[in-house]
Each structure stands twice: as C-alpha cells, then as structure tokens.
Amino acid sequence: MSAAVNYVKSLFLLELLKGMRLTGRFFFERKICIQYPEEKTPLSHRFRGQHALRRYANGEERCIACKLCEATCPALAITIELGEREDGTRRTTRYDIDLTKCIFCGYCEESCPVDSIVETPIFEYHGEQRGDLLMTKEKLLAVGDKMEQQLAEDRAKDAAYR
Numbered sequence: 001m002s003a004a005v006n007y008v009k010s011l012f013l014l015e016l017l018k019g020m021r022l023t024g025r026f027f028f029e030r031k032i033c034i035q036y037p038e039e040k041t042p043l044s045h046r047f048r049g050q051h052a053l054r055r056y057a058n059g060e061e062r063c064i065a066c067k068l069c070e071a072t073c074p075a076l077a078i079t080i081e082l083g084e085r086e087d088g089t090r091r092t093t094r095y096d097i098d099l100t101k102c103i104f105c106g107y108c109e110e111s112c113p114v115d116s117i118v119e120t121p122i123f124e125y126h127g128e129q130r131g132d133l134l135m136t137k138e139k140l141l142a143v144g145d146k147m148e149q150q151l152a153e154d155r156a157k158d159a160a161y162r
Contacts, residue, residue: 045154048104048119051097051135052144054151061141062116065090069108069117077101078108092137099133115155120147 009015034041054062065082081094108117120143127133135143144151 043121043123045121045157047121047123048106048109050120050122050125050143051099051102051108051140052118052120052147052151053095053137053140054116054118054144054148055141061091062114063092063095064114064116065092066113068111068113072107072111073102074105074107075101075103077103095137095140097135097140099127099135100130118144118151120151121154122147 070078070080077098079096082090083093
C-alpha cells in the first residue's frame with residue numbers, strides 16, 4: 001500500500017505543492033529583513049571589530065612595548081619589535097596584526113596595561129589581497145586617531161557598567 005501512496009504523491013507532486021503553499025502564505029506578509037547598505041543594525045559599544053592603536057592627549061603613542069598582547073594572542077597574529085628612545089623608554093618600532101589570522105577574541109585589548117590596543121566598532125573593511133589585511137603600526141595609529149572620540153566615549157560607558 002505504501003508503494004502505491006508514494007507513487008501517487010510523486011505523480012501529483014504533492015511535496016512541491018505543500019512547499020508552494022507555504023511560500024505563498026508568507027509571500028505577502030511584512031518582511032523582517034533589513035536592507036543592509038541603507039539600514040544598519042545597532043551595535044553594542046562592546047563590539048569587537050577592526051583594531052586600533054591609541055595615543056595620549058599630547059600625541060604620544062600609548063604602547064610601551066610590553067608585548068603582553070603578543071603573548072596572549074591565541075592565533076599568533078600580533079608581531080611586535082621594540083626599540084629604545086633617547087630618554088631610555090621602550091617603544092615599538094614594529095607593531096603588526098595579521099587580520100587573516102586574528103580571531104577577534106579581545107585578549108590583546110584585555111591584557112594591555114595602558115589601554116593602547118583596542119578593537120573599534122568598525123566592521124566594514126576588506127582586503128583585495130592578503131597584504132591588505134596586514135595592519136601595520138601606521139595603519140593602526142591612523143585608525144586610532146580617526147576613532148579616538150568614540151573610543152573614549154565607549155570606555156566611559158564601560159566604566160559606568162562596572
């Protein structure tokens with residue numbers, strides 16, 4: 001009996017008609033999707049996006065080349081080289097983050113004692129080639145300079161939650 005029932009179902013395409021009925025039922029209802037380039041969903045102030053290096057108010061970079069972020073990175077995406085300045089303080093000569101390796105876990109941001117490396121709310125970035133996703137010290141500082149106002153506001157919100 002089941003073979004005959006299956007033959008009739010396949011002959012009249014009953015599964016296809018059930019699917020078309022379901023599609024037709026939702027076809028005229030209001031859609032819940034957003035139109036991405038025009039509409040954007042709200043982001044949490046704790047969202048972890050593109051990395052940035054911050055500066056102090058006097059323009060000096062915050063990174064003291066302690067290499068804690070490099071040590072805590074589980075993906076080994078951070079490379080730091082340090083050098084000594086004339087006044088005897090350590091500063092980075094090279095600070096690279098390979099975004100093709102990075103898993104955006106936030107450990108680098110959490111381990112930084114001077115709040116130098118941060119993850120911004122920027123999520124719309126891409127690279128045409130592999131080298132485009134290698135963030136050098138200059139690129140990271142440029143992103144930090146551009147986003148400093150918003151980063152300071154986000155840090156104030158985080159302090160209010162604690």
